[in-house]
Amino acid sequence: MNSEMLYALRDVAGVPSHPIVFLVLGVLTFALHIAAVQVMLGGTALVLANAFSRNPMRRRLAAAMTTTAKIAVSVAVVLGVAPLLFVQVTYDPFWYTSNVLSAWWVVGFIVLLIAGYMALYFFYSRNHHLDDPQHDTRSGWSLVAALALFLVVGFIMHVLTQQMLSPEKWMSWYAPGGVIEPRGRTLHDYNLWRFGFFIALAAPVTGAWLFAYRRYLSAGQLAEANYLQWVGALASKMLNIGGVIALVLLGGWMATLPANIAGFATSPIVLLSMALLLLTVALPTVLGQRTLHTSLGYAPFALGAVALIAVAALREVLRWTVLKGIHGYDVFTYPVHLDWYSNVLFFSTFALIGGSTLAYFLTIAWKVGQTPMGQIYTPSAAIDRIGTVSMWLVGLWIVQFFVVGFVVWAQ
Amino acid sequence: MDWVGLYPTWYEPGVGSGWVVGIMATIHVLASHTSVGAAILFAYLAVLAYRRNQPQLLDYIRKYGMFLLVFSYVIGSITGPGIWFTTTVASPRGISALIHSFVWKWATEWVFFVIEVVGVYLVIYLVGRVDQRTHMRIAVIFGMASYTTMLIILGILSFMMVPGKEVWFTEGGYLNGFYGSNTFAQLAMRTAFMFTMTAVVGGIVAARITDPAFKREISRKLAWLGIVSSITGAALFQWYIRTLPETAHLVMDNRLPSYFQPAIITVLLGILAYFVMTLISSRTLVVWGASAATLSILLFGLWPEEVARESIRKPWVAGQYIYSNQVVGRDVPGMNIKSEIPLLETHGFLKTQVFVPNELRVVTPDNMLKVGESLALTTCSNCHSLSDTGMRPLHRYFGGATNVTEVENYLRGALSTGATMYMPMIPLKPEEAEALAVFIVNMKQPQAAIAHIQHKAALAQADQAAALPATLTQEVR
Numbered sequence: 001m002n003s004e005m006l007y008a009l010r011d012v013a014g015v016p017s018h019p020i021v022f023l024v025l026g027v028l029t030f031a032l033h034i035a036a037v038q039v040m041l042g043g044t045a046l047v048l049a050n051a052f053s054r055n056p057m058r059r060r061l062a063a064a065m066t067t068t069a070k071i072a073v074s075v076a077v078v079l080g081v082a083p084l085l086f087v088q089v090t091y092d093p094f095w096y097t098s099n100v101l102s103a104w105w106v107v108g109f110i111v112l113l114i115a116g117y118m119a120l121y122f123f124y125s126r127n128h129h130l131d132d133p134q135h136d137t138r139s140g141w142s143l144v145a146a147l148a149l150f151l152v153v154g155f156i157m158h159v160l161t162q163q164m165l166s167p168e169k170w171m172s173w174y175a176p177g178g179v180i181e182p183r184g185r186t187l188h189d190y191n192l193w194r195f196g197f198f199i200a201l202a203a204p205v206t207g208a209w210l211f212a213y214r215r216y217l218s219a220g221q222l223a224e225a226n227y228l229q230w231v232g233a234l235a236s237k238m239l240n241i242g243g244v245i246a247l248v249l250l251g252g253w254m255a256t257l258p259a260n261i262a263g264f265a266t267s268p269i270v271l272l273s274m275a276l277l278l279l280t281v282a283l284p285t286v287l288g289q290r291t292l293h294t295s296l297g298y299a300p301f302a303l304g305a306v307a308l309i310a311v312a313a314l315r316e317v318l319r320w321t322v323l324k325g326i327h328g329y330d331v332f333t334y335p336v337h338l339d340w341y342s343n344v345l346f347f348s349t350f351a352l353i354g355g356s357t358l359a360y361f362l363t364i365a366w367k368v369g370q371t372p373m374g375q376i377y378t379p380s381a382a383i384d385r386i387g388t389v390s391m392w393l394v395g396l397w398i399v400q401f402f403v404v405g406f407v408v409w410a411q
Numbered sequence: 412m413d414w415v416g417l418y419p420t421w422y423e424p425g426v427g428s429g430w431v432v433g434i435m436a437t438i439h440v441l442a443s444h445t446s447v448g449a450a451i452l453f454a455y456l457a458v459l460a461y462r463r464n465q466p467q468l469l470d471y472i473r474k475y476g477m478f479l480l481v482f483s484y485v486i487g488s489i490t491g492p493g494i495w496f497t498t499t500v501a502s503p504r505g506i507s508a509l510i511h512s513f514v515w516k517w518a519t520e521w522v523f524f525v526i527e528v529v530g531v532y533l534v535i536y537l538v539g540r541v542d543q544r545t546h547m548r549i550a551v552i553f554g555m556a557s558y559t560t561m562l563i564i565l566g567i568l569s570f571m572m573v574p575g576k577e578v579w580f581t582e583g584g585y586l587n588g589f590y591g592s593n594t595f596a597q598l599a600m601r602t603a604f605m606f607t608m609t610a611v612v613g614g615i616v617a618a619r620i621t622d623p624a625f626k627r628e629i630s631r632k633l634a635w636l637g638i639v640s641s642i643t644g645a646a647l648f649q650w651y652i653r654t655l656p657e658t659a660h661l662v663m664d665n666r667l668p669s670y671f672q673p674a675i676i677t678v679l680l681g682i683l684a685y686f687v688m689t690l691i692s693s694r695t696l697v698v699w700g701a702s703a704a705t706l707s708i709l710l711f712g713l714w715p716e717e718v719a720r721e722s723i724r725k726p727w728v729a730g731q732y733i734y735s736n737q738v739v740g741r742d743v744p745g746m747n748i749k750s751e752i753p754l755l756e757t758h759g760f761l762k763t764q765v766f767v768p769n770e771l772r773v774v775t776p777d778n779m780l781k782v783g784e785s786l787a788l789t790t791c792s793n794c795h796s797l798s799d800t801g802m803r804p805l806h807r808y809f810g811g812a813t814n815v816t817e818v819e820n821y822l823r824g825a826l827s828t829g830a831t832m833y834m835p836m837i838p839l840k841p842e843e844a845e846a847l848a849v850f851i852v853n854m855k856q857p858q859a860a861i862a863h864i865q866h867k868a869a870l871a872q873a874d875q876a877a878a879l880p881a882t883l884t885q886e887v888r
Contacts, residue, residue: 005765008414011504012739012748013511016585022514071532077488078528082521084492088499088510096418096503103421103500107431110493117485171768174419178770179781182422182788184500337746339585342515346522354522357552361529364549368540378542387548394526394555401562408575408590 001167003328009093014335017343022086023316023331029082031312034198035205035305036076037154042206042238043069044120044147052140054133057230060223063131064213066124073117073150090331094164094323101163101173102156103184109156116149151199158195159187165322167329193252200249203242204281205308208300210235211284215297220370228292236284239300243281247274261321273314276307353397357390415751417737418503419766420788427801428501429721429794435490435497437717441608441709442487444601446479447557448609450527452636453534454547454554461547467625469538469546475616476535482612484531488524502793504737505571505728512588512730512746513567520563526556565601569594571729572720573656580732583745588730592654600651603644607682610637611708614689614701627693634690641683656731659723662833667722671715678712725794726835734835736790752838759840760789774842776868780860782843783850790837790847797854806854813856815863819848 015022043065050058050065087095099106119142126142129135163173166189173188174180214231217223250273254265264270280303284291291297323329363383371377379387421428453472460468498506510517530553537546566589569575575591578584610633617633620626655663685704689696726734732748734740739751754763761772761782771782787797787805795805812818822837822844829836839847853860 001765005414008416008765009418010416011507011511012416013508013746015511016515025518074484074488074528074532077492078521078524081492081524082518084495085510085514085517085521088495088507089514092503092507092510093416096499096507099496099499100419100421100503103428104423106496106500107435110435110489110496114486114489117489118481121481121485170419171766174766175768178768180768180771180785180788182420182792183424184421335747337583339515342513342519342585346515346519349519349522354525357526357556358529360552361526361533361549364537364541364545365529365533368537371540376542377540377545379545384545384548387545387552391548391552391555394552394559398555398559398562401559404586405590405595408586409592409595411576 001170001327006093006167006327006329009097010334011092014337015089016337016339018336019090019331019334022089023320026083026086026090027312027316028309029079029086030315031305031309033076033079033083034201034312035308036072036079038198038202038205039209040069040072040076041147041150041154041199041202042209043072044143044150045202046206047123048140048143048147051127051130051137051143056131056133057227059133060131060227061231061234062137063127066120066127066130068209068213070120070124073120077113090334091164091319091323093329094167095160097167097170098160098163101170101184102159102187105156105184105187106160109153112149112156113153116146116153119143119146119149154199155190155195156187158198159190162189162191162194165319167327191253191256193249193256197246197249197253200242200246201308201311203238204246204277205301205304207235207238207240207242208280208304210238211291212298212301214292215295216369218292218297219295222370232292239281239284243277247277250274250277257318258322258326261325264318264321267317269310269314269317273307273310276303276310280304280307349397353390353393356386356393360386360390413754413763414765415738415754415760415763416504417764417766417789420792421500422788422792422797423801424796424798425800427796427798428497428792429802432494432497432501433714433717433721433802435493437709437713439487439490439494440713440717441705442483442490444561444605445608445612446483446487446531447561448605449475449479449483449613450531450554450557452554452606452609452613454551457534457543457547457550461543464543466539466543467622469543471617471620471625471629472550473535473538474619475613476531478612478616480531480535484528488528502728502735502737504739505733505735508729508733509567509571512570512585516563516567516585516589520560523556523559523563527553527560530556561601561605562598565598566590566594569597572659572724574730579745580741580743581745583743587745593651596647596651596654600644600647603640603647606636606640607644608705608708610634610640610686611682611701611704614696615698615705618696618698618701623693626696630689630693630696634686637686638683638690641679641686645679655723658725658727658833662723662725663719666725666833667719668715671719674711674715678707681707682712725833728793735793736835736837737793738835738837740835752836756838759838759843760786761840761843764789774846776864776871779846779849779864779867780853782846783848783853786839786843786847787850790835790839805851809851812852813859815845815848815852815860818851819844822848 046065047062047069051062053059053062123139123142123146126139127135127137130137169189173186174182210231214228214235218228254270257264280300283300283303287296287299291300320331323331360383363386364377364379367379367383368377423431453476456468456472460466460472495506530549533549534546534553537549541549566575569591570588573591573593574580574588575594576587579587613633614630617626617629620629682704685700724735727740728735728737730743732739732741732743738755739748742748742750761767761774767785771778771785774782791797791805795803795808797805809818809821822839823841825831826834826837827839827844849860849863852863
């Protein structure tokens with residue numbers, strides 16, 4: 001598959017902004033998505049590890065993580081839409097080919113993800129008293145199934161991403177020996193180091209999440225000291241051990257890069273990612289008890305998020321290096337047909353409506369969480385104002401949709 | 412030489428790739444329309460609850476919302492990207508055309524998705540945890556944000572059928588592609604029917620209400636919502652029909668299965684009768700009845716509607732410039748898009764298509780059947796199953812033809828020239844048409860296909876033999 005053929009696969013309509021815009025947004029949204037995925041995996045694994053114990057602390061954590069994992073799946077799905085969109089814009093020849101070559105699994109991804117999510121919901125619905133050690137935990141099989149299915153769909157996504165990088169093998173996958181095999185039933189390529197790295201990251205990311213969870217409980221005086229201490233110890237363990245394992249796997253991934261781009265393993269983006277991951281692992285030790293008693297308890301997860309942005313950038317730079325360096329495909333030469341209206345509409349919606357509404361929603365959620373059960377939370381006037389502004393902004397957006405639409409239609 | 416950037420083909424022999432997309436889309440439409448309608452219903456009920464101080468309405472919101480978490484926010488939110496995934500593998504250039512024209516619209520929709528997903532959890536779990544006024548405001552934001560997702564996707568769906576304005580072809584411009592008569596007609600119609608779905612699915616939850624007076628109140632609200640929206644939707648459907656391009660009308664009149672129209676009308680009348688029944692007596696609102704009504708909408712309303720929507724776009728799959736077989740079939744000067752038909756007319760598919768094994772780029776008696784299969788995959792399988800099952804099996808369109816030459820003549824005379832209604836222009840070179848004809852005949856009459864191949868092989872041998880003495884003579888000289 002030469003570069004001429006690869007360029008021929010590009011969409012004939014071009015792109016409505018410079019490709020760098022989509023690449024940057026792809027990196028940022030992938031980092032958010034993978035963070036949610038890792039909390040989902042880590043949370044589900046924690047439920048599995050603790051839900052069958054008679055220890056009240058472990059059961060309490062299992063109950064909290066069941067809710068966390070359930071919401072994390074929703075968040076992971078909705079956040080995953082954005083990087084999926086952007087990869088289609090810039091890397092359409094590679095993404096579409098890779099998908100078609102394993103089409104059966106692409107469709108299976110959806111079915112298995114629904115099954116995994118339903119299994120998690122089923123476990124949740126069967127164990128409303130999970131935090132009470134007096135109650136037996138029921139339908140553990142559904143939890144195992146959920147975790148297994150999440151890992152399978154993760155692996156499918158890994159394969160699709162991996163297959164993108166090997167255009168030289170596409171023809172042999174599509175028509176082995178010259179005979180076309182169009183059913184797409186095979187997963188052709190994988191790198192277990194790379195897959196393992198992203199899965200192993202679930203441990204430190206969830207560890208950092210547990211530090212935030214602990215601080216949240218502590219700030220609202222929602223838990224006893226021994227529970228907070230136990231959660232802190234568990235979080236440290238996950239962060240330290242999981243972080244080291246993830247770094248080893250990252251090393252393995254870098255060591256298995258093709259020989260002609262082996263130098264990438266010591267490139268600045270790889271070193272930066274490693275440094276940020278190490279810093280995230282080390283931060284709770286540096287901060288000590290301040291992670292419990294001050295808002296610095298949220299710092300490990302915040303720094304972890306920054307580290308994930310670096311990892312997402314690493315992944316993107318590697319893709320560019322492989323496709324440009326080995327296959328001669330330069331994403332930056334994609335023809336641009338700039339469309340100002342749609343650019344402005346997206347960025348203003350993202351910043352204004354997304355910013356204000358999510359700020360309002362998340363502040364309310366936060367404050368309610370800190371309000372003792374049985375009490376009604378009433379927001380302050382300032383928070384109310386953000387809500388009113390958000391409501392008007394969304395309303396205004398709908399009005400502009402129809403006004404612009406009718407004007408265009410009438411012309 | 413230039414390449415035609417066709418992707419590899421995915422072919423699912425059991426049901427065909429088209430039906431996989433159809434199944435995914437049908438499920439998604441039910442889940443997503445219900446959730447958008449429910450979000451607006453929740454906003455309305457939250458306002459009522461606040462103004463009339465009726466907290467039990469919030470309890471209904473909570474219960475319906477919990478149901479939707481699985482029904483819409485698990486199944487619906489995953490089948491949404493699921494449509495991307497299935498169209499990616501079934502029609503990569505079709506989805507690519509939409510993505511590249513409307514990436515920012517989709518990205519904007521994504522912002523509202525995020526708001527919607529956070530919002531639904533708040534609307535459900537904050538009942539009784541925040542003051543009613545705050546809950547009302549959250550519900551209103553959630554309802555409006557949810558509806559914007561429909562506003563956005565409807566423009567894109569309409570573009571699939573036909574770009575908003577004709578001028579888009581010559582001048583381009585995202586707004587010209589997005590807005591048009593079909594956009595607003597489809598939006599109005601779907602808005603109405605989404606409330607029908609919301610009312611039907613809401614009945615599954617309302618049926619469980621134990622307080623008879625409250626159940627009566629909710630079932631009446633749902634029944635009125637359903638009656639008004641069904642009748643309005645049916646009326647708006649007429650408007651929608653008038654905004655369809657002429658080609659769509661031709662397909663509707665001639666090619667849709669005969670049971671589609673009666674099925675949709677029967678479902679509509681049945682649903683109306685169901686709502687009237689539950690309006691008269693809320694005791695008739697039972698879980699199995701509401702579930703059966705939901706299922707009937709899915710199977711006899713949405714499935715024919717989605718299949719029809721897919722069919723009436725033919726021969727196009729997106730924007731009336733990408734053929735259903737993925738070839739760019741017309742110039743779009745406004746977007747600097749050039750038709751690929753002239754290139755295919757000059758060089759054929761085998762020489763220009765990226766994903767053709769080198770062994771199949773030149774037709775010989777030995778590879779004729781395989782070449783035919785490759786061409787059938789590329790040019791036919793998006794719309795026609797190559798087996799006995801699935802969407803529009805290909806062999807049925809040739810009436811059990813046993814003569815390769817007859818089929819070849821049809822392919823060259825009617826198909827290659829674009830003279831067949833609803834079909835893309837498929838400019839096959841003569842040897843390509845012959846190979847495809849062999850494959851088509853082979854599906855039902857393998858002996859006839861083999862006989863043709865043997866005949867071709869014999870002719871080739873004779874030609875070789877005839878050419879041999881001349882060659883030898885030349886060498887001697």
